[in-house]
Amino acid sequence: MGTQAPEDVVERLRVEMHYDKPIFIQYYYWFKNVLRGNLGISLVTKHPVLEDISELFPATFEIALYAFIFIAVVGTAIGVFSARYSNSWVDNLGRIFAYFGIVTPQFVFAIMGMLLFCYVFKILPSMGRLDPTLTYPAKITGLITIDALLQGNFIVFFDALKHLILPVLSVGLGGMAQSTRITRTSVYNNMRKDFIAAAQSYGVPDRVIMFRDLLKVSMNPTVSILGLQFATTLSNAFLVELIFNWPGFARYGMTAMLQKDLNAISGVVLTVAIFVMLGNIFADIVNSFLDPRVYLLSTSKE
Amino acid sequence: MEKSLLEVKDLNLHYVVFGGSLKVLDGVNFRVGFKENIGIVGETGCGKTTTMKAIMRILGMTTAKISKGEILFKERDVLKMNEAEVQKFRRREISMIFQDPTAALNPVFSIKSQIYNVIKYSQGTEKKLTKKERKDLATKALSDVMLPDPERVLENYPIQLSGGMRQRVCIAMALLSDLDLLIADEPGTSLDVTIQDQILELLNELVRKKGISIILISHALGIIKNITHRTYVMYAGFMIEAAKTTELFSNPLHPYSKGLIASVPTLVGRGISNGIPGHIPNYSNPPLGCRFHPRCSYTMPICKVEKPPFLTVSDTHQVACWLFKKEGDKIGK
Amino acid sequence: MENSNILTIKNLKKYFFTQKGIVKAVNDIDISIKEGEILGLVGESGSGKTTVAYTVVGLYSPTSGEIIFRNQNIGNEGKNRSIKLKQEIQIVFQDPGTSLNPARNIYQILEVPLKVHGIKNRDKKIKELLQTVEIPEDYIHKYPQMIGGGERQMISIARALASNPSLLILDEPTSALDVSIQAKIINMLLQLQKNFNLSYLFITHDLSLMRNIASTVSIMYLGKICESAKCKEFFEKPLHPYTQMLLSSIPVLTDAEEDIKPKKVKSIGEIPSPVNIPSGCSFHSRCSKKMDICSKEDPIMAEISAGHFVRCHLFKQIEL
């Protein structure tokens, strides 16, 4: 509306948007609308926020999902190996790598990765989700890789994958470093337990012991951390999306913040919050499957 | 000399710990003959379990390091076996019943999945069992060790079982595979004597039927007396006395063995003795000479400087103590 | 008369509800422990001894029945016990390996109860505790998995003693220890008992040990007490067939002991399950003196002579 707007117009708008009411009444109106699926209109794009978000979210979710899988699988595997070969070069390398990963901000990875792979070696694309010469597959889930797979379009699939590599790694490295360290500590503590020696004594191969017996007892702290990290990957995408010019909702949120677009900001925050909640609930459920003691003790003692 | 099934020669082992090492085994020597039941007794923390784990080569995931010694099983050195040989050795020739059944069962797997896993690997890959055969095998293994309703036990997780039930599950798993040598580390501690009796009977039957040998570690000297032929007394990482079991209990020679046997509570009800004064040495800095000398009431000057060798007192009795050195004895093995 | 009991358990039941049926782990038992007494609770594995112990310390809430501690019924309080009560009743667990937190060193393990119970001057107290259980002081930096099973159990005992309890429940505290250390611990426990007038509920399988320290011995079988008597009488005149089977199976070292044991009763029969308890007397499936009535009717506890109780059809209540 600009700073030049006449007083009465501003006043009318204030009343219309309930800005004249106390803060908790405002909250009430906002919440009532949210429950109805109405997040208001973005002041910048002039579209309903919900529409904007559902349009842009899949792009971000694609990064977050792959980053999360990367964190969970690679992080845990390196953790197990570092514990098994503790204080060997594997462990030391893992440790250096982890500290590096934890202290370095995501955007540094993004920029360095971009310089190295896009400009020096020229093997990875630097912008967007898909090569401009290709057309997006018909929207089913909104995740290009999955949509392409579902439609059997492998050219698009591989191209989308190529575009994902750098953003996913930049978002995921920090989290992976964390889950590596946590898994390592937990596995390391369980490794000396008698049940591991017992499993060895029955002739169970080391490989099976590591990834079956040892991993299941040690996963508890890792899963809890993963639950938190699921949402963290979303918020980590913010700067990374800007760098890679990724048409996702993080970039949308970023713009909204810079423009003080309140409705859009609260929409983005709400989405992240929902994911924080889902992540934690999911972690608790997985944990009670992994470790029967959690529910056995709470039920049998009653 | 008759052939041995197992011979441990001068085994030295230490655990690497933060800021140093614990020299836990200091030249362990012993042998087990074919179809022979051996007892090992000794103070808590003297290294019995560690020795047995070293024999099975299952210390790999701990910080233990073997610095010296040989473990000959049927004349092959276990320490020099490659990975495939070790697996075969563990699956076909040797089994161990672990001391603390709660620690030896994985808390996050049901008994069923733990037993099935053992069946899968110990039975080898050549025989593919059907689901039913596998279940029957597991159920039978559990009822063999006198567990009431094995079906329930299979579905349970370790915390849902009593201590004695867990112990029997461990015994059942150890007996599932073929074996020539059974290491039983305190197999009866959490069982009442009637069940203990039945389990020992089961072990005896195995000995009779399959001709296996047993190493029995126990603090219950009565059990040792009932089922072993020969017994070793261990103290702070080495064997201090070896004798025919009956001879050991009627005529212990080493000052430690004497104290140990005097500490057994009796049914006659004479009260409880005071035990042996002092405690097991600190392994990061163990005493020189005889490791028992700080606690011994007969200590002589030589005890503080030189480790006593295994002296032969009679055909069936050896002891590592300077008190029994006779004039003209050759020093050495 | 009632007042001299530190702990009275009346009609205590504790059932576990599992997918495979109801486990009647403790099925209507009465136990009383006098101030300064050692009650030996002996019984088959899985007969419910640990469950009794857990219920008394409040880790399990009873299904029904009363637990009376110094005239105060504490059964219903379950986990919500006051700190005071928790200080008074302490437990030493059966498995030294798993009851200590592997992520804490000995100092931290011993510090926890001292902190909880607000005891000052903790460094000194920890040193004293270690001395009482004869563990060298430099162990405070070690972690449980680094020390032998026996040493761990001593730490558990030290931890239980930290809050100066008056009733100590010992669940097989020495079954992992060698006899010489067992002797030392027992002597220490006896000494502590004298000095502070402690009472012990001592759970064990070792009848020879009970012979030497218990004031009263109770035998448990499948969730029920089947015989209970003063120690001397119990060993001289065991009555219940299960008790006789137990005593005759004790492995002993000397001939003198062999002579005291009842004639060998061979252990036979399947051990019944607590889900599916046999009808009548629960021991009848293994009993060598079984009569017709045994499989039909559950015997009731009878006082055969003063303070000697037996639950078996072979014996009838004396006229008092």
Ligand SMILES: Nc1ncnc2c1ncn2[C@@H]1O[C@H](COP(=O)(O)OP(=O)(O)OP(=O)(O)O)[C@@H](O)[C@H]1O
């Ligand atoms: N993983 C480990 N790391 C460091 N030290 C260890 C480890 N395992 C055992 N030890 C030490 O080795 C010594 C011997 O332990 P071991 O378990 O072999 O004794 P034990 O004779 O079996 O005793 P017990 O009768 O109590 O079973 C103990 O003093 C213990 O502190």
Ligand SMILES: Nc1ncnc2c1ncn2[C@@H]1O[C@H](COP(=O)(O)OP(=O)(O)OP(=O)(O)O)[C@@H](O)[C@H]1O
């Ligand atoms: N949390 C639980 N859930 C289900 N069943 C249980 C649970 N705890 C114990 N039980 C069952 O209750 C019965 C009694 O167990 P308890 O541990 O009290 O025996 P115990 O007398 O201490 O035996 P032991 O001498 O072997 O330690 C067993 O059949 C056991 O399987």
Ligand code: SF4
């Ligand atoms: S060698 Fe010496 S110190 Fe060792 S036991 Fe014999 S007399 Fe005692």
Ligand SMILES: [Mg+2]
């Ligand atoms: Mg041991």
Ligand SMILES: [Mg+2]
């Ligand atoms: Mg128990």
